[in-house]
Every structure is written in C-alpha cells, then in structure tokens.
Amino acid sequence: MTRPQTLADRREYLEAGLRDLACGGCDAHVLVKKGSPHQTSVQWTGRAVRQCAEFAARVALGEATPLVDTCTTLRDTIEQAARDGRLTIHEPAHEPPPGEP
Numbered sequence: 654m655t656r657p658q659t660l661a662d663r664r665e666y667l668e669a670g671l672r673d674l675a676c677g678g679c680d681a682h683v684l685v686k687k688g689s690p691h692q693t694s695v696q697w698t699g700r701a702v703r704q705c706a707e708f709a710a711r712v713a714l715g716e717a718t719p720l721v722d723t724c725t726t727l728r729d730t731i732e733q734a735a736r737d738g739r740l741t742i743h744e745p746a747h748e749p750p751p752g753e754p
C-alpha cells in the first residue's frame with residue numbers, strides 16, 4: 654500500500670533547504686541545512702548513527718545521541734561542501750532592502 658501523502662510531505666521537507674550529504678569518513682548519509690554562514694543543522698538518521706564509527710564510539714562512552722552534533726569528519730565534509738557551493742544557505746524569507754529611496 655502506497656502512501657503518496659507521506660511521500661509528498663517528505664519531498665517538501667527535503668526541499669526546505671536540506672541537503673543529503675555523505676560523511677567523507679564513514680559514508681553515513683545525513684541531512685544538512687545551512688541557515689546562515691555560522692549556523693548549520695545536521696539531522697542524523699538512525700541508520701547514519703549506526704554507520705558512523707565515531708558517533709558509535711561516543712555513544713558507547715555514554716554520550717546521548719541528541720547531544721552529539723556530528724562526527725569531526727562530517728564537519729569537514731560539510732565545510733568542504735559549503736566551499737564548493739554544494740551546500741547553499743537557505744534563506745527562509747526574502748528580506749526587503751533596508752531604507753527605501
């Protein structure tokens with residue numbers, strides 16, 4: 654049984670500035686959204702968490718998964734993607750220019 658509504662929701666969610674990036678170290682796929690040059694949010698899937706060795710090691714040491722932002726290799730991957738232009742900043746709203754003529 655297909656769930657077209659769920660699929661549409663998912664597509665909309667993916668298009669809201671989220672990019673699928675694979676970690677250069679462990680090849681775990683995460684969803685990355687860049688809101689500003691200094692703000693990046695990373696969404697880990699359960700599968701990516703299991704795949705990333707660094708993530709798994711930190712969890713094994715007792716860290717709670719929601720507190721682990723990213724693995725260091727993925728952070729480098731994200732920075733590289735931003736420099737390459739693969740990861741663009743998602744601007745939620747168009748801001749009018751300051752001061753009208």
Ligand SMILES: [Zn+2]
Pocket residue numbers: 676678679680681705706707708724726727
């Ligand atoms: Zn990783």
